[in-house]
Amino acid sequence: MIGGILVLAAMLLTGTLTFWQQVERALADNAYTFANSYLDMAVTLAGVLMVLRGLVYVLRMQRELRNFKDDTWSCLELLIHGLRDDVRSIRRHLPIMLGGLLLLGLLSRLQLILGGVGFNDGWAELILVGIGVLMVYAFFRYRLQVHVRPRLEALEAVRRELAGDSLKPDDL
């Protein structure tokens, strides 16, 4: 467990340092503009965000495993909270992040056009990024519909049952 967290932390540090170096170079080197460094920076940034998300998942999984020793009500509350966090991430944060990546890509193409370079094969790069973004989004939406939501609904049903929503008044 500690080893896993250390590996993730090392990946995070490497990714962050790489991204920072790319930003510094983009600012200092006139030849290394945002337009021609966009894909490198986008991939590095996406990698950093994925590792961060992975770290959150690992820590949450550890917390959930330790939580089974608590009473059932508290246990369910924690699991439901985690799943709701997943739903929120996939429905809100993921589209914002992916939309941001696409927007930066468009801006990088605009920089080239305004710089007088005109239309070039850099658009193919942006189309590939667009396809990648769609595939990632489709994968996570599938996961939301097939895994996350059914599990959340099932656990909420058990919590309602535990709360006694199904009890008739004369049972109490």
Add this chain to the structure above:
Amino acid sequence: MTRKEQNDQFTAWIRDHAGILHKVARAYSFQPAEQEDLLQEIYLAVWHSIPGYKAGSKVSSYLYRIALNRAISWVRRESAYRRKLDQFQSAPGASAPDSRLEFLYAEIRQLTKTERALILMQLDGFSYEEIGLILGLSTSNVGARLTRIRQKLATNLKEKTP
């Protein structure tokens, strides 16, 4: 706690209380393959809960709590499960060695997840207070629910036996 101490504690608990974990797995899953899956998940939860165990409290109560929480929160994908269930039910030799025990488990599996937890613990001799502490319910709530569960089981058994 060192890894070796955790290993030794885990081995001792499984050796002494495997019956509890098997009972819960059997009550919360329908097929032997699923029971194995759930049992593995319960073992994993028990392993991770060892450092949190307070010496002096009942081990059986602690393990019941972990096993029930794992079983109650275990959700299988319905469509894939249903297909496998239909396939398995038609296979020969699918019945358990003790038909009376299997009959009882089949009835328990018809109950809701919370009801299964309540009746399993009562059958194992836990008091209403202990059951309430494990599930996070009041003692009176536990008593009322168990009365209803017993009535439900009695009605079902009466309908099914000649």
